[in-house]
Amino acid sequence: MNELPRREFLKLTALSGAYLSVCCAYGGDISEVVGIDLADGVDYPLNQFIVINSKGRTLLFNHRPEMGQGTYQSVPMILAEELEVDVNTIDILPSEANEKKYGNQNVVGSRSIQTEFENLRKMGAAAREMLKEAAARRWGVDVSRCNAANGEVTDATLGKKLGYAELVEEASKLTPPTNPPLKAPKDFRVIGQPVARRDIPAKTNGSAQYGMDIIVPGMLYASVERSPVFLGKIVSFDEAKAKGVPGVKYVVKTQRNVWGRVREGVAVVADSYWAAVQGRKALTIKWDNSDLEATSSEGLLNKYKEGGQQRGVSLASKGDVEAAFAGKTLVEASYETPYQSHVCMEPMNAIVSVQADKVQFWGSTQNPNGVRSQLSRQLGIPPENVLVNYTFMGGGFGRRSMTDVAEEAADISKQVSAPVKVIWTREDDLTQGPFRAASLNVCRGVVESGKAVALEHKVICQEIQNQTGDKMEAGRQIAGGINTEYEIPDWRLSGVLQKNAVPITYWRSVYHSTNCFAHECFIDELAHVAGQDPVDFRLGMLKNHARYTKVLQTVAEKSNWYGPRAAGIGRGVSILERSGAFTAMVVEVARRNGKIVPVRIIAAVDVGICVNPDTVRAQTEGSVVMGLTAAYKSGITIRNGKVEQQNFNNYQMLRYNECPPVETYIISSTEKPEGAGESGLANVAPSLCNAIFNLTGKRIRKLPLDLAEVG
DSSP, rough: OSSHHHHHHHHHHTTOOOOOEEEOTSSSOOOOOOEEEOOTOOOEESSSSSOOOOOOOOEEEEEOOOOSSHHHHHHHHHHHHHHHHOOEHHHHHOOOOOOOHOOOOOOEEEEEEEEHHHHHHHHHHHHHHHHHHHHHHHHSGGGGGEEEEEEEEEEEETEEEEEEEHHHHHTTTTTOOSSSOOGGGGGGGTTTTTOOHHHHHHHHHOOOBBBBGGGTOOOEEEEEESSBBTHHHHEEEHHHHHHTTTTTTEEEEEEEETTEEEEEEEEEEEEEEEEHHHHHOOEEEEEOOOGGGGHHHHHHHHHHHHHHOOOEEEEEEEEEEHHHHHTOOOOEEEEEEEEBBBOOOSOOOEEEEESSSSSEEEOOOOOOHHHHHHHHHHHHHOOGGEEEEOOOOOBBGGGGGGOOHHHHHHHHEEETSSSSEEEEOHHHHHHHHHHHHEEEEEEEEETTTTTEEEEEEEEEEOOTTOOOOOSSSSTTTGGOOOOOOOOOOOEEEEEEEESSOOOOOOOOTTTTTHHHHHHHHHHHHHHHHHOOOOHHHHHHHOOOHHHHHHHHHHHHHHHHHSSSOOTTTEEEEEEEEEEEEEEEEEEEEEEEEEEEEEEEEEEEESSOOOOOOOHHHHHHHHHHHHHHHHHHHHOBEEEEEESOSSOOOOOOOOOGGOOOOOOOOOOOOSSSOOOOOHHHHHHHHHHHHHHHHHHSSOOOOOOOOHHHHOO
């Protein structure tokens, strides 16, 4: 992110004067002060997050990696609000990976602001109160007379003011308050404003550093050949031709663990990436694929359909569904969704340097704590001797929460006694996974007197955290995205566990992206049977849920749902809660050149207190793009045990000219902040498919859909 290393930055700024440090300790006393031993021998008491120097600048160590979700700007905005400084005067640097000092640094599930809001406010407020106390002591007045604003403390009675830079040395000697007063939301001046993100210029002018940009002294490059058939084992390999490629230095066997299963590979290590790739192409490897070549998408789907005939494990329920179904005419539908790849624009990569008693990592990761733990455990090195340097990420979407690439790099580095940079090709990314889980959703329901009176939703798929066990555990993530807030007298959610060799992991919005497609499309089917308007049908079942009702009413208003429609326009709606955020979405479709295309998307979003509206809008727009891609552009299919998609030629992404206008309306709220980065994605497919039905009368129950075929 910044070419000036953190230690050098501190050494230089230390020359400018004193520092104020405030510690908001996790699981400890807020007054704890963490010291950093500077190279010049002067030990300044610094905290893990915030430093103010004698020139009035504020330095924030951002402990949450940035992958486009906006934490780089949102975190300092929260701090600046309580500290009473201009957010544009804050300097930002990435922190080290250290769970004892920073808590959980994993950026998944849109939890960064959701879990850090109060802690960050307390840090800023504690620093503010210490500065006020320092001013009060200098003037010999009660601190209640002092006011902090715009980076200075004033006493209106005395007509005096002092800048933070003038107070920092005295303030740094005070004990931070354990429970500093926080501002009322009505008094926010920074939070809620559309502040321009400072990482955007660096990302557009090429100065931002990603894992792919990092080069360390003595570094070698590795490209790893893995079995194209999942779980294939190495029988033997011939390295002679690979070693004959100029620049190739080593050919070694390596492995990585993916959710309890070992994936083997042969790494070609060279002094350039080009040489490593060419050497890899020259390898001759004999694989033992056992009977895994029989795996196919068709075969897996047939097994899923067999699972759909089972009762399954109850995940949640109300009333007695079987009794409610008895003797009734059932509405029934099944929904199919494929495996999906993360296809981060920055391919997977990691640099690891293993030495006798220490190890260092450089790269793009959502999970710096996890990388640190993995390398410590894998190499038998104490965590304090593992240094993790994380950069900006060129996309993550859950894929970079895993530590498998770092595991590969560490294994190879240890074998060749040099820093090693492992780089995956796009083909590696698409064929090896891990992927979003494919699923089959089976829904049944009963409609009486214009209302849904009973509903069963059964999910048949793999579990991310249970890819080797035999039994599904009730209450796991597999039920994510199925709305249990609808007031239906009798309902049941159940799951049927599937096992196969295809690796899966977290994918943006996880099971919400598949389950919500099924659930919200089925709610539309029930509304049609009931003869009800889709919005009114939902509102009728949400009378006691104010937040769902608000976003649904807002999106209906902004889309002119009840007003006259232009000829040839179809509209569909869906609602969802994900990571505490509530979203309602309307998609409009039309016929264009012989196929159905989305022409307008309207979203209403309730994220509680919104730190930065621009970021929420950007996250919603990004979710729409990813949601449309998954709905009708791409999917992972398997034949003869191998993934058929190899690159963007047959795993296509939504293009700029294919994206319709997206309107995002943010609900004003004083509820605690929630996650904004995922809920919009899961709304896209059901809203789109419901709109297609509205226009054509055709129900879409399998993704990805063919827009030309439904037109």
